[in-house]
Amino acid sequence: MEVVGIRFSLFYEHQLPRPWDDGQEQRLYRDALEQIEIADRVGFDHVWEVEHHFLEEYSHSSAPEVFLAAASQRTERIRLGHGIVQLPHQVNHPARVAERIATLDLVSGGRVDFGTGEASSGAELGGFGVKRADKRAQWQDAIDAITRMFVEKPFAGWDSPFLTMPPRNVIPKPVQRPHPPLWVACSRRETIHFAARNGIGALSFSFVEPEDAGVWVDEYYRLIESEECVPAGFAVNPNVAVVLPMMLHRDEAIAIDRGIDGAHFFGFALAHYYGNTPHDPGRTDVWRQFQERRAARGFSREQIIANARSLNVNVGSLRGAVGTPDQVAELIGRYEAVGVDHISFVLQAGPNRHEHICESLELFGSAVLPRFAEGREEREAAKAERLAPAIEAALARRAPAREVAAGYRIDESAEVARARRARRPSGVRPALATTRNELRESARRRALKAVHQFVGNRTDAQLERRFGAGAQRLFFAGMARAYDPSVKRGFQGELEFRLSRADGVTLAWTIAVCDGRARSRPGPAQRPALRISTGTADFLRALSGHTNPAALIMDGRLKLTGDTELAPRVSEMFGGPSPY
Template sequence: MEIRFSLFYEHQLPRPWSEGQELRLYQDALDQVEIADRVGFDYVWEVEHHFLEEYSHSSAPEVFLAAASQRTKRIRLGHGIVQLPPAVNHPARIAERIATLDLVSNGRVDLGTGESSSSAELGGFGVRRTEKRDQWQDAIDAITRMFVEEPFAGWSSKYVQMPPRNVLPKTVQKPHPPLWVACSRRETIQFAARNGIGALSFSFVEPEDAGKWVDEYYRIIESDECVPAGFAVNPNVTVVLPMMLHEDEATAIDRGIDGAHFFAFALAHYYGPTPHDPGRTNVWEEFQERRNAKGFSREQIIANAETLRVNVGSLRGAVGTPQQVIDLIRRYESVGVDQIAFVLQSGPNKHEHICESLELFGRAVLPHFTEGRDEREAAKAERLAPAVEAALARRAPARTAPPGYRIDEDAEVARVDRARRPLREDIRAAGRRRFRQGFYRLVHGRTDEQIERRFGPSAQRLFFAGMARAYDPSAAGGFTGELEFRLTRTTWTLVIGESRARARPGPAGDPSLTLIVKTADFLRILAGDANPATLLMDGRLELRGDYEMAPRLSEMFGGPSPY
């Protein structure tokens, strides 16, 4: 097995903040990366996070990594990760930045990608959580095509509209830099494999569990399930661990454990339900108050432990002596992990301790893993070559735009406008919403008598005709038959045919479902002022016949619009 080593940056800055601290943080990080490059680290990864005060002041990794490119010669520069939802980063801007970084670094970029998943970020940019996976898949397809298509043949999806353009500059690495995706659990590791890209696992995982993930990952990579997201396959699994190194174990713990624990605590703060008041919440203070209660007590960390445990709670990672860390790495190596990304800059960890650790790692740990590594990697590539080739054949190829296209600003902007313009369904939904709001005001707080007085025969006719018109056969699951509504003084029937419905007054001949309910309560349900489930339990709504259909009713009629 072969294994690579990297540095991983969140640019953490616990409160209280003082002037010049962010400057120090960034300048120190550049110095650290320079050392890492010199002593033989293979990668430096930097996250892209927005608004995550204290946990990550790393909101523009494209800038930091570009600066790092001129302080280093050999180390690869990894985005870990770029957020792909187009509301955060336009796909063309991502392709442009990656290519430019590849040019200034002479081909040293790795493109890690992700969906963004903290509430601070999704809420901040207005990204729907239910859509972010789709957006990722859409954007990575567009971005990788921008790398290889010349010109990019254009894009028209739910999320991105773009006419044909030659996206410039192009990357140094061909067809494009290696791709990765952020993973946090088994399911996303499989997702990475299905997309034929590297898995950047950000959860602290024990070697034994990592081994299971790795096996599954490579099984999928070599299977038909792998349909590459890009135009090259990057079969690699990286895990992330905290690190602090010293020949004396107690010193290593003293220097590194608060950082490791703060990292995990602040992660849970931003990705869990803990409330956050921007600019005010003091995460470091909360950490100090609650670390013991949350399982991050300093006392549980005992020097001379036989093996290092990495899981959250006892989170220790690679905080220890060179020999302990060598042993830990061996365990990851033996289960087939391809890369370990070490977090040294976290919480209150000190710059000089980080530098010492890096030097010590280069001197006392790294040499144990470098011999024959290139050959083993070459052998791995050779072994996987047929699977990679087969996988790439499954990916939709680069397109060749027909020549003769002409840039046409007015037509192109109009196309984007059309895509942004409300669809017919949106217009209908807006109409329904407005209707329902007005209707709600009409029934809310009224007595049964007041409501029923307004709902005479002609209004009832209008309502049921509206329901019939709003009937959506696709939601009916093939149902045909009669629905009967027995109201206070009248009964209506909706006759459901294969593709349409019609309303008629009077009882049904053979109703599939009968609703017995006071007119006022029926209107309250339609207006959203009463919950049918509650009415059922209170005995104010009675159902007879095919009960199973009842929950489908709302969908079938797309709301009670008379439009």
């Protein structure tokens, strides 16, 4: 991949570990605005602000459009990344999203980037009643409708399984034409491909080494330039961004002391809400759990020491870009060399202090940014010229803007009646369907809680003794019974689980998916699509949320063989605990 001019941004979750005191959230927002003013002055290109709901301590950022509007009035040039806007219709009505993005673009003078996502945490999906199996389809439906609201005058209306809306002129329109650049949140290789096929920027939230990121970049641009790219919007935004924790100081030990707890809390809290860890709203203390369990979850403080000539993002545990200006510049250069377009740095994380964040931003602006400025505009122009024919061909494949039928007039009674008909369920009785879904979800939560309590503080030997062949047989039979064919996404084949014990004994179990059913049996698979190999105790701790599966992989204690992209889907297919 050609070297491109790399750009830099700040990424905000608005993290606030417990304990809280009066006025702390207000100080958090005030400090963040001050940090963004510094970033604007020293030369950062973007600031990204997330949208999350109900994720205590991890993200107190539920109305990013308000925060970014405030930031727009305190800055002059930095672009405002609204990312990600959650697009399931129960969370945000598409017309309201289009209105907010356009308004923010107006008040900022055309500086908005429109980041989108499906939502993945159980707290958010369950809180808004979004079915996990529908969220990708809802994203595709919403992004198509929203981009049409930006360009159609008037919007010609919508009729889908998720949204019924009559023609309306959705105003205001954005400054940037046809609309602000589009991005989508990505956490896996498959979603990087999804971004490319939709012609939008990939905001990667996996903490990957530069060399691994280079593979993703090559695949992304291959798809952007292929016939598979059919833009989700009316413009193509070919960019790949990675996110890294960061803290700078000229003394490496001081940088680590100031920033590593924040970096580790970010990763720990992310796993807490996006894994299977039980959470009681208003009561679970994520910061306390982090302090007690960080090493077991793969965030060992002791493994990060000041002796690195070259930074690795993951070295025993997550480090990211925590170090000296020379170390961070060398890491950035490796990302730039493999074609990464943007790096977004997380400084406001965990207990990181405001004054240290401000010092890091000033130091980055004076000692790191100038090293990457020369020739950036020329390299970006060359990239745009190379991609221009592919982008033109991709946009030709996108269905054009529509026009409203002549003479259409607003008719409240008819439009409300049409919307009611669209919302009325057909086929299965609504009460029965709701009851079944609630029972399934309730059973899933009970299973998660039971596994969590079963593991507790037991030793490896205790877990191996209690989770023997008989208990494993029941467990995998239960997984097969919980199989949900509606989320298999075309998968048919065998999944093999190999669970080893300290005495050298390994038990293998197979779950076979075929013809809409799943069956479990003891023994290895003949041709496994995916083999998961780990220790019995590690398997249980990953299931229960006591251990981070990524840490087990990095330590070589969990091995995936075959189609590794299936791994994150195991939980979706079997509706319960899985190591992913």
